[in-house]
Amino acid sequence: MAINHRKCTRCGSLNTMPIMYGEPSYEAFLESEQGKFKLGGCMVSPTSPEYHCRECGNEWNREDAVTHAYEQLRGMKAVVGGYPDGNYEVDIDFEERKLVWSHEEESHKIELTSSDIERLLYELKWLNILNWRAEYVEPFSMDGTSWRIEFRRDGRNLKKRGVNDFPEEWKEFCQLMRNMSGKEFR
Numbered sequence: 001m002a003i004n005h006r007k008c009t010r011c012g013s014l015n016t017m018p019i020m021y022g023e024p025s026y027e028a029f030l031e032s033e034q035g036k037f038k039l040g041g042c043m044v045s046p047t048s049p050e051y052h053c054r055e056c057g058n059e060w061n062r063e064d065a066v067t068h069a070y071e072q073l074r075g076m077k078a079v080v081g082g083y084p085d086g087n088y089e090v091d092i093d094f095e096e097r098k099l100v101w102s103h104e105e106e107s108h109k110i111e112l113t114s115s116d117i118e119r120l121l122y123e124l125k126w127l128n129i130l131n132w133r134a135e136y137v138e139p140f141s142m143d144g145t146s147w148r149i150e151f152r153r154d155g156r157n158l159k160k161r162g163v164n165d166f167p168e169e170w171k172e173f174c175q176l177m178r179n180m181s182g183k184e185f186r
């Protein structure tokens with residue numbers, strides 16, 4: 001599931017409307033009177049809000065929605081592997097700032113700093129990871145590499161997975177997991 005820009009970044013409501021800028025036509029004016037959208041006036045800047053929450057009055061734009069989505073993450077677990085190498089796993093708790101890497105019987109634990117977590121979130125945002133599809137599957141191959149990533153949040157967890165098919169940022173993601181853990185991840 002991708003980031004829903006329309007969802008209120010303060011109260012989580014979907015009872016929201018877009019904000020329209022510029023001189024409204026008469027029809028647009030009537031529609032705004034009916035509450036279909038809000039008129040934002042003629043002045044618009046890159047930081048102008050694009051959405052208005054009917055429930056709490058909060059206003060935000062796409063960039064705010066993306067930042068908010070990453071701030072809501074509490075932790076993540078990434079697993080990749082296949083025959084005969086077995087699975088590599090990295091589990092990171094963003095709040096406790098702990099990373100556990102494991103492969104077969106081997107396991108390795110690292111304490112992270114808050115700036116490590118900040119950098120990780122920045123990198124994940126750069127990889128656009130929350131907008132990856134839920135599933136990547138190459139239907140014509142029998143075996144090979146499978147992977148899954150689960151993000152822990154206060155609400156429902158977010159899951160991504162794949163078999164022999166990967167998002168285009170996959171190699172960079174594996175590199176990030178190697179950098180964070182100091183261990184193999186492939």
Ligand SMILES: [Zn+2]
Pocket residue numbers: 008009010011012013053054055056057058
């Ligand atoms: Zn709201």
